[in-house]
Amino acid sequence: MPExxxxxxxxxxxxxxxxNKVITRIVIYQYSLRYPVPNNLEDKLVGQTINTICRIGKxxxxxxxxxxxxxxxxxSGNFVIKNKNHxxxxxxHVIIGFDNFDLCYIDNRRFxxxxxxxxxPLTHKLLKNVGIDPFSDKFTVHFLWRSLLSKKTNIKQxxxxxxxxxxxxxxxxxxxxxxxxxxxxxxxxxxxxEKCQILFNNIRQILQLAIQYGGTSxxxxxxxxxxxxxxxxxxxxxxxxxxxxxxCNMYSLVIVKxxxxxxxxxxxxxx
DNA sequence: ATTGGAACCTGGTGGC
DNA sequence: TGCCACCAGGTTCCAA
Numbered sequence: 001m002p003e004x005x006x007x008x009x010x011x012x013x014x015x016x017x018x019x020n021k022v023i024t025r026i027v028i029y030q031y032s033l034r035y036p037v038p039n040n041l042e043d044k045l046v047g048q049t050i051n052t053i054c055r056i057g058k059x060x061x062x063x064x065x066x067x068x069x070x071x072x073x074x075x076s077g078n079f080v081i082k083n084k085n086h087x088x089x090x091x092x093h094v095i096i097g098f099d100n101f102d103l104c105y106i107d108n109r110r111f112x113x114x115x116x117x118x119x120x121p122l123t124h125k126l127l128k129n130v131g132i133d134p135f136s137d138k139f140t141v142h143f144l145w146r147s148l149l150s151k152k153t154n155i156k157q158x159x160x161x162x163x164x165x166x167x168x169x170x171x172x173x174x175x176x177x178x179x180x181x182x183x184x185x186x187x188x189x190x191x192x193x194e195k196c197q198i199l200f201n202n203i204r205q206i207l208q209l210a211i212q213y214g215g216t217s218x219x220x221x222x223x224x225x226x227x228x229x230x231x232x233x234x235x236x237x238x239x240x241x242x243x244x245x246x247x248c249n250m251y252s253l254v255i256v257k258x259x260x261x262x263x264x265x266x267x268x269x270x271x
Numbered sequence: 272a273t274t275g276g277a278a279c280c281t282g283g284t285g286g287c
Numbered sequence: 288t289g290c291c292a293c294c295a296g297g298t299t300c301c302a303a
Binding site for chain 1: 273274275276277279280281282283
């Protein structure tokens with residue numbers, strides 16, 4: 001479910017529920033996520049107030065006075081607000097309980113994680129290598145240009161490399177390359193500066209638009225209010241292999257695997 | 272130092 | 288209906 005736009009929308013939708021609220025209970029049904037859920041979470045969190053909620057790359061951080069919950073949704077994770085005494089869903093692994101509601105972490109594939117740190121979260125092993133956020137002031141055309149020159153991999157993998165730019169996953173990498181008219185196999189360092197400028201603008205544009213539409217909801221993604229995003233209706237290539245390209249109205253969109261991820265593109269438009 | 276591939280999981284879908 | 292292969296919004300780890 002989660003690339004930058006989905007995580008951003010979820011994060012934002014959680015704020016009115018959990019910000020400045022006191023955690024009253026912790027229930028862990030499944031410790032085995034990408035990393036084990038800390039078994040002292042209850043001791044650490046009950047009585048604590050959530051002071052800040054923020055997104056770093058695809059991570060969501062919940063800060064309290066004593067420390068920070070570091071979470072990541074993996075491929076299928078989600079946080080959902082439920083009534084107290086709700087029926088426990090399958091794959092509901094962790095409940096962070098508040099006075100009047102429960103914040104539930106649900107994740108069928110268990111590639112996500114919930115961890116706790118009492119140090120500066122930015123120094124945490126998982127966060128210290130998170131790349132530049134596309135909406136940060138530090139993300140500039142020149143940063144992108146220098147990064148492109150430093151890599152010999154294909155541009156698709158470059159965009160999905162969260163250690164360079166954080167937040168772009170498979171869906172948006174496909175969409176960004178399509179509107180930028182860049183072939184996904186193109187070697188990063190061979191991209192000319194003019195294309196780099198186009199790419200730069202499109203990265204922000206696509207992600208911004210996806211956020212405005214509430215993210216992309218295929219399969220099961222919903223925000224904390226239970227609302228689905230609608231950017232799936234705006235997708236031009238992802239999930240559209242075999243359809244006629246919307247740019248040239250001539251060639252069929254082709255699907256290939258690049259670094260084990262489905263990649264859809266127009267061989268005519270994306271040279 | 273880089274990079275491609277396997278691994279971690281569950282659940283849904285389509286073909287036979 | 289059942290079984291099986293394959294697919295899925297991500298990331299880390301290991302071997303070449």
